[in-house]
Amino acid sequence: xxxxxxxxxxxxxxxxxxxxxxxxxxxxxxxxxAYSTTLRIFDDFAxxxxxLHRDVLEARAGLLTxxxxxxxxxxxxxxxxxxxxAQAASEGLDTGxxxxxxxxxxxxxxxxxxxxxxxxxxxxxxxxxxxxSTSLGFNDRNFRLGALETAILQLTLDSSARxxxxxxxxxxxLAVQPPVExxxxxxxxxxxxxxxxxxx
Amino acid sequence: xxxxxRSPRLTAITPGASRSIVRLIPVLLTLCAAxxxxxxxxxxxxxxxxxxxxxxxxxxxxxxxxxxxxxxxxHDPRLSHDNTRSCNSCHDTSTNGASANPPDSTPGxxxxxxxxxxxxxxxxxxxxxxxxxxxxxxxxxxxxxxxIMGSSVEEALHKLQADPDxxxxxxxxxxxxxxGAGLLGAIAAYERTLLTPGSRFDRWLEGDVNAITAExxxxxxxxxxxxxxxxxxxxxxxxxxxxxxxxxxxxxxPKPEILRVPSLRNVAxxxxxxxxxxxxxxxxxxxxxxxxxxxxxxxDDQTKAIVAFLNTLTGPYLGKPxxxxxxxxxxxxxx
Numbered sequence: 001x002x003x004x005x006x007x008x009x010x011x012x013x014x015x016x017x018x019x020x021x022x023x024x025x026x027x028x029x030x031x032x033x034a035y036s037t038t039l040r041i042f043d044d045f046a047x048x049x050x051x052l053h054r055d056v057l058e059a060r061a062g063l064l065t066x067x068x069x070x071x072x073x074x075x076x077x078x079x080x081x082x083x084x085x086a087q088a089a090s091e092g093l094d095t096g097x098x099x100x101x102x103x104x105x106x107x108x109x110x111x112x113x114x115x116x117x118x119x120x121x122x123x124x125x126x127x128x129x130x131x132x133s134t135s136l137g138f139n140d141r142n143f144r145l146g147a148l149e150t151a152i153l154q155l156t157l158d159s160s161a162r163x164x165x166x167x168x169x170x171x172x173x174l175a176v177q178p179p180v181e182x183x184x185x186x187x188x189x190x191x192x193x194x195x196x197x198x199x200x
Numbered sequence: 201x202x203x204x205x206r207s208p209r210l211t212a213i214t215p216g217a218s219r220s221i222v223r224l225i226p227v228l229l230t231l232c233a234a235x236x237x238x239x240x241x242x243x244x245x246x247x248x249x250x251x252x253x254x255x256x257x258x259x260x261x262x263x264x265x266x267x268x269x270x271x272x273x274x275h276d277p278r279l280s281h282d283n284t285r286s287c288n289s290c291h292d293t294s295t296n297g298a299s300a301n302p303p304d305s306t307p308g309x310x311x312x313x314x315x316x317x318x319x320x321x322x323x324x325x326x327x328x329x330x331x332x333x334x335x336x337x338x339x340x341x342x343x344x345x346x347x348i349m350g351s352s353v354e355e356a357l358h359k360l361q362a363d364p365d366x367x368x369x370x371x372x373x374x375x376x377x378x379x380g381a382g383l384l385g386a387i388a389a390y391e392r393t394l395l396t397p398g399s400r401f402d403r404w405l406e407g408d409v410n411a412i413t414a415e416x417x418x419x420x421x422x423x424x425x426x427x428x429x430x431x432x433x434x435x436x437x438x439x440x441x442x443x444x445x446x447x448x449x450x451x452x453x454p455k456p457e458i459l460r461v462p463s464l465r466n467v468a469x470x471x472x473x474x475x476x477x478x479x480x481x482x483x484x485x486x487x488x489x490x491x492x493x494x495x496x497x498x499x500d501d502q503t504k505a506i507v508a509f510l511n512t513l514t515g516p517y518l519g520k521p522x523x524x525x526x527x528x529x530x531x532x533x534x535x
Contacts, residue, residue: 065252066433067440071324116441124427124494131425189495192448 034091041083048076052112059119067116074109081105125193126156132190142179144170145187152194167194243417246405252424252433255402256319256465256515259393265373270390272369273383278359279343281350287342287387291317293394293517295525296469302477313477318522319465321392323439328475330442330460335388353380396466396515396522404512412512419509422502427494437464437513443493445475451492452478468511469524482507 052073058064085098133149148170155163171194179187273279274287291297297318303311312328326332332341343349343356360366361378370378373386401420403411412420423429432438438461445451445459453476472478473485486506490498498506514522 065250065429066254066435068254068434071434071440113442117443120430120441120443121447123430127425127427127430128494128496185497189448192495196447 031091034087038084038087041080041087045077045080045084048073048080049108052077052108056112056115059116062123070112070116074112077105077108121196125197126152128190128193129153132186142183142187144174144177145179145183145190148174148190148194152197155197164198167198243404243409243412243414243420245407245409251405252429253401253405253437254435255405256322256395256397256399256435258397259395262389262392263373265369266386266389267393269366269369269373270386270388272366273360273387274390276360278363279349279351279356281355283359285349287317287339290314290348292525293317295523296466297394297517297522298470298525300471300525302472312475313472315462316466316470317391318394318396318517319436319439319463321395322436322465323460323463324441325439325460328459328462329456335391336384339384339387339391353383357383394517396517399465399513399515401509401512402515413508415505416508416512419505419507420512422505423509426490426496426498426502426506428489428506431461431493432464437467439463445492447493448495449492451488452476464510464513466514466522468507468514469522471524482510486510 052070055064055069055073059067059070081098081102084101085095088095088098129149129152132145133153148167151163151166151170155167171191174187174191178184274293277283277286277289279286290299291314292299297316297320298314301314303313315328320326320338321335324330324333326335326338332338340353343351343353349356357378357380360370360383367378370376370382370386374382376382400411400416404417423432431441431443434440441461442458443461444457446454452474456475459475467473468482471482472480473482474488479485479488483503486503487498490496490503516522
């Protein structure tokens with residue numbers, strides 16, 4: 001082996017040693033703990049937000065029947081943002097990004113509350129439609145109301161413009177030919193629920 | 201055939217008939233037993249992971265010295281400006297955690313119904329309007345409101361610091377001199393203990409099928425199928441969302457328009473009802489809610505069944521069932 005090759009090998013080894021030493025020193029510097037803490041808070045935040053999104057979808061689909069999990073997720077998100085702010089302040093960092101994140105979370109919280117409110121109304125009205133459709137003999141006497149119930153139930157499966165039009169058409173038919181007098185009160189209640197459904 | 205000829209034949213019991221009746225006795229006894237059995241049929245087994253209501257948990261583990269201090273402060277009238285009212289004056293923990301007094305309509309008075317403090321810690325927001333997120337914030341607001349305590353954290357603290365016994369208890373509980381955060385934190389810690397786990401309905405949720413009757417279970421089913429449960433769900437049977445009132449028809453006072461859905465825990469013993477206290481009985485409240493929020497005119501049987509279910513939500517506090525409140529003395533009533 002020529003001296004130049006040996007010198008090159010020693011140089012490479014030296015560089016590697018320097019790099020490893022730098023990495024070792026970098027690994028034990030004091031801000032590694034802060035970095036790790038910040039990373040953990042981000043993880044908590046991401047997990048809570050993902051849970052919130054999952055819970056909203058489940059609640060909309062009727063798989064989640066109470067809103068306590070949504071409340072817990074929102075609390076965890078808020079706690080994570082508070083921790084991030086405290087962490088940034090303790091490190092002397094700019095808290096501007098945390099403020100922007102907090103503002104976005106506030107909007108998300110408002111949307112979540114609106115979802116809970118609207119979803120409750122939606123479920124109320126759908127339960128009324130379901131209740132009527134299972135009432136013995138009601139739809140036999142009032143086939144137009146039965147057609148409206150069917151259109152509403154179809155809308156829960158397919159919310160396309162065509163399904164919405166079908167509901168409007170059934171409502172128009174009802175206006176032209178009201179149900180038998182004995183069922184007019186129920187029909188009016190059903191129409192109120194259908195109108196409400198179109199708003200939420 | 202003349203009636204006079206028919207009558208003896210109908211009333212006479214022949215030996216054959218007598219033997220038939222004797223044979224029927226065991227059958228009749230069996231039928232009676234079956235009838236009794238149906239009447240006593242326990243409610244079906246709950247599917248705990250699928251019910252929209254969950255049982256109240258045990259109170260959280262907290263520093264008992266802080267809880268004891270909070271208990272003392274909750275009952276201390278020095279927290280009010282004129283030293284006449286404590287938190288307990290309006291939230292009587294020896295009865296239902298509230299009062300039976302109707303809201304005062306005089307300008308400047310407390311115009312909304314007093315909600316119970318029991319299980320308030322389980323609600324996601326506090327007050328009828330749900331404008332407060334923490335117990336500490338709610339306590340501070342009540343201290344400062346002229347219609348309630350007419351005081352402030354600083355004023356109350358000033359009085360308490362002058363009491364060596366309270367000051368000592370503060371130091372023991374928090375390891376520092378009495379301060380505003382300690383005052384609010386101690387009362388909040390006490391309020392977190394004001395939970396009523398172990399209601400009959402919670403026992404049913406936990407698997408005790410004999411805890412509620414078949415009628416009460418039917419009321420629960422109706423509560424769910426009618427749609428009441430859309431808003432009144434979760435551990436507090438409400439208290440975890442906002443809702444408009446008067447969706448289909450007006451309900452009670454129009455203001456405030458948006459309310460935090462109230463908890464139905466202990467509802468059978470916390471009359472008056474609604475934010476303005478306009479419903480005196482639970483039956484009336486159920487019927488008015490059905491009409492205003494669900495557009496349903498509930499029959500008497502439906503109302504009775506739902507009320508029967510709501511009765512199962514009454515839990516115990518310190519081993520005794522929560523009971524209805526009495527009227528406050530005039531001096532204790534908020535102005």
